[in-house]
Amino acid sequence: MDVTQTIGDMNQTQDANQSNDESPVVATSLNSDAPPFVPSDSSGISGSGDSQTQTYGTFTLKVPLDSKIWRSISASTPQNHRILSKKLSVPPVPLPINFISAANNHNLMTDVSSEGLICIRRQDNIFIDISLDGAIRVACPTQKILICVSAMATNIVIYHPNGRIFQSQSHVDVVAFDGTYQNNLVRYAKFWTKGISFMARDIPVVYLVDEGGLRSSIDNFVHIRNDYAMEVFNSRSVRHGSCAFVDAVNMMQKSTHTLRNSSEIFEINQIRIISNSDGTISIDRPTKSITIRINPRKGGIAVTSFHIHATASMGKSPHLFLRQGDRRLHFDGTVFCVRNGGYSAGFDERNQVTIFNKKVTLPHMNL
Template sequence: MEKGTGKVYRRKVTFTENPTQKPKSADSQRKEGQRPRSRSVYTTNSYISEEANIRDLKPYEGAQWVPRMVPSKTYYIDDYTDIWHEDGGIGGGCSISPQGIISLRLHDRVRVDISLDKAVRVINYKSGIVLALSPTGSSAALLHPNGRVYQYGSRVEILAHDAGGNNKYAKMWYKGVSFTSDQCALVYLVDSAGTRTTTDSFSDLTQDFSMNVFYSDSPHFEPGNYGPQNVNEAIAILQGSNFWITEDGTDNWIINNIRISQTSDGLVRIGRNSNKFSLRTSPTNGSASVSSPFLHCTGSMGQTRHLFVRRGERRMHYDGASFIVRNAGHSAGFDDKHQLKVY
């Protein structure tokens, strides 16, 4: 074995100007050594420049962009500030407005408003449902996700919501039942002679007309009548009210001779004049109904989704697909393909 030559090989050490600075890696050195990218072929500005030259901008010569209407849910805004809790209840219990309106806040996000003239308005926040009854009972309102019903005097106007945007309209009046749709240019009338075309107009039911029903025919809602007298009268009504709980856990109130009950699952039932007028709604399945000597209407979001209205011998039924009106033994409407069908 040969002996070594005695030479010593020392490791090459690189010194930097700052002893605390770490030596740069090969990747970082390559990044620093990169040259700026060249200018774009289509513009006179480089990619690293953030300033644009106005003279280099050209107008767009393509087709004009037109915004498309997107359906949205309908939301109801009130004059009261409600703070809901996570357990489904609502803070506040009972309150009185300057107009003397008594607001009873129930569990499962339901509120009942009662006026000094015994007008009633029920708001089911969980299902997006509003019910209203005027002081005299001559007008009523139902606002439901399936549609809307407005009864005033001897007339009933109906709006049925269609998922495809082709809403249906109907009106029950002394001539019979007239109906049409958004995509139909004609108006049809079902009377004792059958089904024929006619000329008719329909009210705009897209707004919250339940407030008009609740405030109608009441002198307490005039601005000149606001004052402590309304609040004092409402306090006297609350002092004479009754409350009890049944064995099955149903809460019951009698306020201003109006009976209110709510079951443990949230179903609210309201009766006035010995149940001659009744309102009910359930936040569980999104059902609602209004019954009076002038009409009976129901709506539901459960398995049997529907909107139904009855006044005398006149009927309207809508299940989300077919729209049918009946009068004097004759029936007509629109099928699931939005075509006129006479039964």
């Protein structure tokens, strides 16, 4: 006997079907009342035999009336997969949320947001957010620069036109590209226990530089997403939100603001912010050995912590540089080089894997 029924009626007729089938029918977890399961035409249902063809708009589904198949569908969880474009696309750096009234008022330099964050605006549209637990977020939307440091200073994420760096404890992930858009080169690297793994987007081979030299390897690399900034900024930070507003106001009232020579010094929550006349801004947190320097006029940054030292610049010498102990990474938009255990390797200007003889040195960072 032919059976014809809609997906919306399936949940209502399961008891009757279960009595006629040896295997019990498990209710599907899919919402049959939500698109695209709502049929565009009630007459677009036809079927005969053991299967039905149901048309919903542009979707055509063949639904076998078999309890085992329905049980398998009900037990599965749909997964969302991100399709990455083959072209180099640098997403815009997201602005920190709740940027307070200072974002639209040039006369107001400091404020407390509704989320209990101490918000500071300096010259050249530099926005600095500080939580009561000491987390730091520095943003320069005009240069697409965003830096976040967690409250315990164990996690750091850096967004820059020349690349992205995500550091968690001793593990560091890097993606480097040419911020001047003179080429379409993208490089990936990972600092971990075995050494430094690296690869190029257009070369399907992973290389590892360890104490024994250069070798091919099998490894995975993290796609550093935009939302890592919020994850790092809120990591191990419990005193934020509307409940922290009063404490943030009290912290603001205890801050100090002084002028020394041509520098403006603002101290709050054991964090010192120094604004210089040349546009350079320094944020220091001595208790956690954190130093952040940014010059939006040259697109330059320098971040130093207990785990890493990173610099990047869009000035006369565009580059991305990372140091962790005796390990190095340097990318100038064309040549990519990593160093570990006395061995240097990477990709040369011809996009060929190369073993370099000279050491990777710290580039001159003139902020």
